[in-house]
Amino acid sequence: MLEVARDRVASLQVELEGEDDGRAKGRLRRDLNKNELLVAQLQLQIEQATDAEKALWADLWSTPQA
Numbered sequence: 001m002l003e004v005a006r007d008r009v010a011s012l013q014v015e016l017e018g019e020d021d022g023r024a025k026g027r028l029r030r031d032l033n034k035n036e037l038l039v040a041q042l043q044l045q046i047e048q049a050t051d052a053e054k055a056l057w058a059d060l061w062s063t064p065q066a
Helices: 002-018 022-062
Strands: none
Touching: 002 022
């Protein structure tokens, strides 16, 4: 999902550079902003999940075996 969102951002940036129509540029900018926000949210979620998993494994490895 993250890679798809990153690809979409790159695609929108290219489209925006090549667009001459003001209305189309506005639409592309809005789409680009939405997708950049999505990328940032996904990166944050992945980072938080990674941190939570590391903490969980640290707790599990410090627990004595039965």
